[in-house]
Amino acid sequence: EMKNPGEEEFQQAVKEVAESLIPFIEENPQYKEAKVLERIAEPERMILFRVPWVDDKGNIQVNRGYRIEMNSAIGPYKGGLRFHPTVNLSILKFLAFEQVFKNSLTTLPMGGGKGGSDFDPKGKSDNEVMRFCQSFMNELHRHLGPNTDVPAGDIGVGGREIGFLFGMYKKLRNEFVGVFTGKAKEWGGSLIRPEATGYGATYFAEEMLKTRGEDFKGKVVAISGSGNVAQFATEKVTEMGGKVITLSDSSGFIHDPNGIDKEKLKYVMHLKNVKRGRIKEYANKYDVEYHDAQRPWIVKCDVAMPCATQNEINEDEAKTLVQNGCYVVSEGANMPTTPEAVEYFQEKRVLYGPGKAANAGGVAVSGLEMTQNSMRLAWTREEVDKRLHTIMKDIHSTCVKFGKRDDGSIDYVKGSNIGGFVKVADAMLDQGIV
Ligand code: NDP
Numbered sequence: 001e002m003k004n005p006g007e008e009e010f011q012q013a014v015k016e017v018a019e020s021l022i023p024f025i026e027e028n029p030q031y032k033e034a035k036v037l038e039r040i041a042e043p044e045r046m047i048l049f050r051v052p053w054v055d056d057k058g059n060i061q062v063n064r065g066y067r068i069e070m071n072s073a074i075g076p077y078k079g080g081l082r083f084h085p086t087v088n089l090s091i092l093k094f095l096a097f098e099q100v101f102k103n104s105l106t107t108l109p110m111g112g113g114k115g116g117s118d119f120d121p122k123g124k125s126d127n128e129v130m131r132f133c134q135s136f137m138n139e140l141h142r143h144l145g146p147n148t149d150v151p152a153g154d155i156g157v158g159g160r161e162i163g164f165l166f167g168m169y170k171k172l173r174n175e176f177v178g179v180f181t182g183k184a185k186e187w188g189g190s191l192i193r194p195e196a197t198g199y200g201a202t203y204f205a206e207e208m209l210k211t212r213g214e215d216f217k218g219k220v221v222a223i224s225g226s227g228n229v230a231q232f233a234t235e236k237v238t239e240m241g242g243k244v245i246t247l248s249d250s251s252g253f254i255h256d257p258n259g260i261d262k263e264k265l266k267y268v269m270h271l272k273n274v275k276r277g278r279i280k281e282y283a284n285k286y287d288v289e290y291h292d293a294q295r296p297w298i299v300k301c302d303v304a305m306p307c308a309t310q311n312e313i314n315e316d317e318a319k320t321l322v323q324n325g326c327y328v329v330s331e332g333a334n335m336p337t338t339p340e341a342v343e344y345f346q347e348k349r350v351l352y353g354p355g356k357a358a359n360a361g362g363v364a365v366s367g368l369e370m371t372q373n374s375m376r377l378a379w380t381r382e383e384v385d386k387r388l389h390t391i392m393k394d395i396h397s398t399c400v401k402f403g404k405r406d407d408g409s410i411d412y413v414k415g416s417n418i419g420g421f422v423k424v425a426d427a428m429l430d431q432g433i434v
Contacts, residue, residue, distance in 0.1 A: 007090035009310060009335070013097050014041050016339060020417035034433075036425045043096065045069040046089075049139040051117060053131045055124075065136050067115035067143055067151075070096035073427035076147055077113030078103055078181075078363065080154030083161065085120040091310070092116060095154075095334055099363070101420030102356040105395050108367035113149055115140070121156045122276075133164035141169050146177040146373070152366050153182045155309065158228060158273070159194070178373025181366035185378070190369035192384040193362075197332060198232025199385070200361015200392050201305060201353075205330035206240065207396035208351040211410065217241035222301040222326075224248045225308030226272050226279045229332040229359070233305050234265050246296035248308060249279045253296040256288040300324040307332030315340040322348050331355035342413065349409050357395050357416035364391045395419075 004010055018037065025031045047067040055061050066089065069077045079099040082092070092114050100112030119132055143149055153162055159182070166180045166187075176188075183189035192199070202216075209215055219242040223230050226247040234244045243259035247268060260268070264286060271277045283290035297304065297317035304326050306312050310333065313321070318341035321329075329345055330353045331337065337345070337352075345352040365388055372378055379387075395416075403415020 004090075004093070007093060009090045009094040010097065012339060013094040013335060016342070016413070017097070017101065017417050017421075020414040021421055024418050024421075030429060031425050034429055036428055039428065040071060040100065040421075040424065041097065043068050043070045043093065044072060046093075047115075047140075047143055048089075051119070051132065051136050051139070053128075053135040055128055061132075063117050063119045063132070065115070065117050065139060066092050067140060067149070068092050068096035068113055069143070069149060070112040070114070071100040071424060072111035073424050073431060074104060075109035075111045076145075077149040078110040078152070078366065079112055079114040080116075080152040081157045081161075081165075082114070082116035082154040083119045083121050083156035084116070085118055087116045087118045094310075098334055098356050100424060101417060102360045103363055103367075104420040104423045105357060105398060105416060106360050106364040106367060106391055107394060108364060110363065110367050110370075113151070114154075115151060116154065116157070119156075121161070126160070129161065130164045133161055134168045137165050137168035137172065141172045144169065144179050146179050146370070150178065150366075150370060151180055152363070153228070155227070158182075159184060178370050181369040183369070188369075188373055190365055190372055190384055191379070191381045192388060193365045193369055194228060195232040195235070196365035196388055197229045197359050197362030198234070198307070199236045200364065200388060201229070201233050201307070201330045201332040201358045202236035202240065203361065203389055203392035204353050204358040204396060205303060205305065205328055205351075207393060208328055208330065208353055208412075211351070215240065216303075219243070219302040220245055220300065221303045221305060222246045222296045222299050223305045223307055223332075224253065224296050224312060224336075225306075225333065226268055227308070229362075230307035231265065231269055231272070233307055233332050234260055234268075235262075237303075237305075238262065238265070242303065245301065246299055247279055247282070248296055250308075251278055251280060252290055252292040252294055254279055254282045254288055254290050255296070255299055256282075256286060297321050301326050303328040303330065305330050305332050306336035308336065309333055310335040311338050313337045313341050315344055317341065318344045322350060327351060329353065330358045332359050334359065346411065346413065351410075351412075353399075353412050354416055356420060357399055357412060360395055361388055361392055364388060
């Protein structure tokens, strides 16, 4: 706290991980002697820069750009860019920190990083977004490279933004290399990357359900958000026989007790990805309830999948969920559950899959995109989906291995923290004090 004053989200993330790791480190003194925990909590490099651009009216705008290069012990820095007005150093450091463990869990050779800007893409024209991305890249390009740092998308950074960013990188560097993931499939992208985080969080939930001999058939599922992760979680849950009854955005949530089926999801995708409209319009179109300025956790469900943003389930909401019969939580978003709410879920033995395990499918397929780029070939949908599914099952097994409680239940928080830590920590020991 003294080292990082005012960085609440970062402190929250480090504290959560440290709580699982400290007992483990006590039992494994090699990590303690080498101060691995202290080193892992300090970014290798932080890049902050000015992003000036000119809007459609000819006014000059100034935003701030960031890239946190957190850890490169097991591979190039890897992690998304977030464009959102709430972006600050604390949020990006927390995301970069989480990313290190998550990337390690995927079993692929990727270090951890995260970046972005306080730029708000909402209400901006395509040309404004392009000019912003070009200015952002004008600085960031010198820090990137296919073997150095490979960003991807996150909140506010989707296919459109990746295109503008990649185009500018290529122009400035005069090389066509896999320096971004989440690219379109015509120019180096991987099939299944858009689907990967939502599908992966669903596969992970399925593995958790299996520990009780169950599956998604007939399960009622509450999902928050309506962006990339939420959309494809909805698709996969529905495909597996579950019924998704909510979606949301930062304005409110819709409650559709009949379930958001394939056709309705198609409408949501058009509404959000093409029209860039609000989820409220769904309620008008399908004549269902819209709850303004509220989050979906007040509905009755078996499974909750927070897929919007950090700290979106608080302790009261966790209690309401459990009271209403929810017993599975699979985090599509990063750190969507507050520490008090996590503690409550753990105490109640909810099958609680934290983001660094449950949403690792996105970065896993990004890793597979890097592999395909290096080989200059493209795998089929089936091939990538199969690998994704296997990786999610392996992450679940890692959590079981390191997270088994005395009563036989699984502490996925502990399991994912220790499971993600060991590989990075061992690499750091091997590589000396650098
Ligand atoms: P998108 O930008 O596609 O969608 C974000 C959704 O969350 C939108 O519906 C947005 O609503 C809502 N949202 C964003 N900020 C807030 C807020 N402060 N309060 C309430 N709602 C909010 O992003 P993604 O779907 O890619 O990301 C969602 C989450 O998943 C993030 O936590 C991200 O870090 C995480 N994640 C994403 C991965 C990926 O591959 N994309 C990989 C791993 C994790 P609105 O339209 O109103 O802004």
